[in-house]
Amino acid sequence: MAENMNEKTIQGVKAKEEDITAPYHRTMEELEKMPVLSKTKTICPECKLIIDGIIYRDGDYVMIRKYCPEHGWFIEKYWEDYEMYEKMSKYGYVGRGIANPNYQVLGENCPFDCGLCERHKTHTALANIVVTNRCHLSCWYCFFYAKEGEPIYEPTIEEIERMLIDLRNEKPVATNALQITGGEPTLREDIVDIVRLAKKVGFDQIQLNTTGINLGYNPDLLVKLREAGTSTLYMSFDGTTKKTNPKNHWEIPLILKAARKAHIGIVLVPTVIRGVNDNDLGNIINFALNNIDIVRSVNFQPVSLVGRMPTKLREQQRITIPGAIKLIEEQTNGVIRKEHWFSVPYTGGIAKFLEALTGDYTYDLSIHFACGAGTYVFLDKDNKVIPITEFLDAAGLLEYLQEKVDEMEGKSKLARKMIAAKAVLGIGKFIDKEKQPKGFNILGMLSSIFTKHNFEALGRFQMKSLFLGMMHFQDEYTYDIARVEKCDIHYVMPDGEVLPFCTFNVFPEVYRDKIQNQYSIPAKEWQKSHPEWSYAKDKYMRNVKELESNPLYYETYGKLVDFFALPVNGGKGVKNFTKIEREVSKIGV
Amino acid sequence: MDRRSTEKKSVEEDASASYIYAEHDGKKYRVPYGIIKHVVFRNIKKSELVDLQHAARLQYRLLLMEPVIKATVSFVKSEISILYNPVGADNSKPKASLEELKEFLKKEGINVDEKSIEEKDFDYRHFYTYAFSPKEVRDRPPYTYTQEEWRKMKPEVMRKKGESAKKKWERFLEWQKKYEEEHKDKL
Known part of the structure; x- marks a missing residue:
């Protein structure tokens, strides 16, 4: 927090230009000269007063500053690249929201009116359901899991069914993608039944948010989960080394093996923290490419700094979507560059086209552009890493589709079909066949999406590619109410409410923890009804020596190919590439 | 307090x-x-x-x-x-x-x-x-359609939606049967 904006510098030391913390330490005179990009509403991180936020340009950075009459100034990085901000903001649009919100109020006190209300501008695209607050790990930074003696939150299967039906009843677009989360959901003995239930209720996509550890040790469970309808594992993966991924580094080999046997895809989910694992992003992508048969996607999550932390540490650890994208560019030696990425609402153009053609509501990813970004990379027959925009003119395609959408307005069903048919024939001009991956028929896949009127063809698309995503959840410092009202990742609650991610997790004291506590069971009561259970029994004890001496460990980490070192990809190698060497003497083999 | x-x-x-x-x-x-x-x-x-x-x-x-x-x-x-x-x-x-x-x-x-x-x-x-059963407060038409057009086409669109959901479920059951055969020793 800046204490006195009238002084030359805040901490008595003038920041160097290349210092990433320099934008936090400008004088008032300097700030007032910086171009204002937009104004928004935000909150004071100290007292939660709703205050004005100014989003402005500071050189290459986009920053947000806000003033609380009681707590002074707060400055935070909003986006670490002005050029990307300009590009991505072009694709923003206002979605149609929810037709049956829980609260028929206009959100006068947003974000404290949540549940959802009429003001919310985007339907639930991905719903999270917390099925337990028990966890087998005790990560120091996590607030989700129940500590010893604390009440247990674990809805019954009937309660879960009701919540799932609640989501499927959302209008005009019924929630179609579900993420089962916790705590650690695989601690529930009825987790397979929960998945089966979710499938029966009508969810197409069911993700299991897990450390994967239980599944690595119990591969049969993973087969059962797959059979019941689990589409993917959404698995924490903070890095490729012990240091960057202390959570499940040693169990990853077992998990990958189990996933291959079960034929279930994995989404690797690294939480990115500057100064902690930001040097490992290229390696994470390389690791995913090495396992492209089973890894569908890497979904990077720049850290949300929720809760109190020293200002200096916050400044040093803060990283935003463009910051992570630029590091990836650097670490992959320019093979995956910032221009290859698009913001999530870009896909709105495709959704609108399908909707205009069919007259049926389509998934409408109209989130705020600053919330997420993505790209696809392909690995062709020669192991060349090819980002999609190397051969697809994505911006041009979107403009083209928008023209077709405009043409369809007011036309008959037949006329719309003819316009769509012409559009499909015209897609070819946006694909550079010389540069497209060998052995792939991108035109065929895109045409399939447009002629079948759904995204099922995307499943085949994904089998030969790796989706790279970025999702940056907010905290009190970066909070932008304009982003919250467009959020499409929601939590369904046991009291029937549906909450956006960034109200559920940023204000847990009035949402997540409050409501879960209302529906929790005291630990003693839980113990009575579960006499076999104990807190200690839930906890996982790792045997590092045993895991490291497993041949799978060396298979996974010792035989990695550095795709970026191949001549076809430039030959320079991914930065900080590491693979373990087998130390025969230490493992006694 | x-x-x-x-x-x-x-x-x-x-x-x-x-x-x-x-x-x-x-x-x-x-x-x-x-x-x-x-x-x-x-x-x-x-x-x-x-x-x-x-x-x-x-x-x-x-x-x-x-x-x-x-x-x-x-x-x-x-x-x-x-x-x-x-x-x-x-x-x-x-x-x-x-x-x-x-x-x-x-x-x-x-x-x-x-x-x-x-x-x-x-x-x-x-x-x-x-x-768990909030009422509908609006009924916006799909993109590029007017309210009047939507009112006329809605029953047919909803009917097709129901059919499509049924087909999807049948396809899932088919896939599930195949999967069970391939993994019967584990299930």
């Missing part, structure tokens, strides 16, 4: 709490509250609410109190509406009295008009049940 319960018996100690249920479609769902209180403080001075932003913060502060289940502070209507768990309620959750709420508001600079307080019993199960 301390934002935590005024009850001496903590939730942790009350291991023998009886459950309250809401019923729906022949099924029972456990809920934390039965009969609670709904209080509305009207004619709050706008100068005490200060502005929209301070009203929102007051709402947040009210929600921090465990006995407060829902709170709405409306600057526009000059009123505060609170669902809370009253002292004497038959449940094991933290409780508060009306006096404690008034005292809290006073500390926040709000002097309630005693004559304008309306308080009544409220069955939490109504709140719970409604949350």
Whole structure:
């Protein structure tokens, strides 16, 4: 927090230009000269007063500053690249929201009116359901899991069914993608039944948010989960080394093996923290490419700094979507560059086209552009890493589709079909066949999406590619109410409410923890009804020596190919590439 | 008022709490509250609410109190509406009295008009049940269609949607059967 904006510098030391913390330490005179990009509403991180936020340009950075009459100034990085901000903001649009919100109020006190209300501008695209607050790990930074003696939150299967039906009843677009989360959901003995239930209720996509550890040790469970309808594992993966991924580094080999046997895809989910694992992003992508048969996607999550932390540490650890994208560019030696990425609402153009053609509501990813970004990379027959925009003119395609959408307005069903048919024939001009991956028929896949009127063809698309995503959840410092009202990742609650991610997790004291506590069971009561259970029994004890001496460990980490070192990809190698060497003497083999 | 319960018996100690249920479609769902209180403080001075932003913060502060289940502070209507768990309620959750709420508001600079307080019993199960079946407040047509066009085509679109859902389910069952055959030793 800046204490006195009238002084030359805040901490008595003038920041160097290349210092990433320099934008936090400008004088008032300097700030007032910086171009204002937009104004928004935000909150004071100290007292939660709703205050004005100014989003402005500071050189290459986009920053947000806000003033609380009681707590002074707060400055935070909003986006670490002005050029990307300009590009991505072009694709923003206002979605149609929810037709049956829980609260028929206009959100006068947003974000404290949540549940959802009429003001919310985007339907639930991905719903999270917390099925337990028990966890087998005790990560120091996590607030989700129940500590010893604390009440247990674990809805019954009937309660879960009701919540799932609640989501499927959302209008005009019924929630179609579900993420089962916790705590650690695989601690529930009825987790397979929960998945089966979710499938029966009508969810197409069911993700299991897990450390994967239980599944690595119990591969049969993973087969059962797959059979019941689990589409993917959404698995924490903070890095490729012990240091960057202390959570499940040693169990990853077992998990990958189990996933291959079960034929279930994995989404690797690294939480990115500057100064902690930001040097490992290229390696994470390389690791995913090495396992492209089973890894569908890497979904990077720049850290949300929720809760109190020293200002200096916050400044040093803060990283935003463009910051992570630029590091990836650097670490992959320019093979995956910032221009290859698009913001999530870009896909709105495709959704609108399908909707205009069919007259049926389509998934409408109209989130705020600053919330997420993505790209696809392909690995062709020669192991060349090819980002999609190397051969697809994505911006041009979107403009083209928008023209077709405009043409369809007011036309008959037949006329719309003819316009769509012409559009499909015209897609070819946006694909550079010389540069497209060998052995792939991108035109065929895109045409399939447009002629079948759904995204099922995307499943085949994904089998030969790796989706790279970025999702940056907010905290009190970066909070932008304009982003919250467009959020499409929601939590369904046991009291029937549906909450956006960034109200559920940023204000847990009035949402997540409050409501879960209302529906929790005291630990003693839980113990009575579960006499076999104990807190200690839930906890996982790792045997590092045993895991490291497993041949799978060396298979996974010792035989990695550095795709970026191949001549076809430039030959320079991914930065900080590491693979373990087998130390025969230490493992006694 | 301390934002935590005024009850001496903590939730942790009350291991023998009886459950309250809401019923729906022949099924029972456990809920934390039965009969609670709904209080509305009207004619709050706008100068005490200060502005929209301070009203929102007051709402947040009210929600921090465990006995407060829902709170709405409306600057526009000059009123505060609170669902809370009253002292004497038959449940094991933290409780508060009306006096404690008034005292809290006073500390926040709000002097309630005693004559304008309306308080009544409220069955939490109504709140719970409604949350699971909220009504539709609008019916916007798909992109590029007018309301009139949508009104005419909606029945057919919904019918096709139902058919498509059925086909999708059949395809899943087919896939599941194949998967079971391939993994029968593990299932």
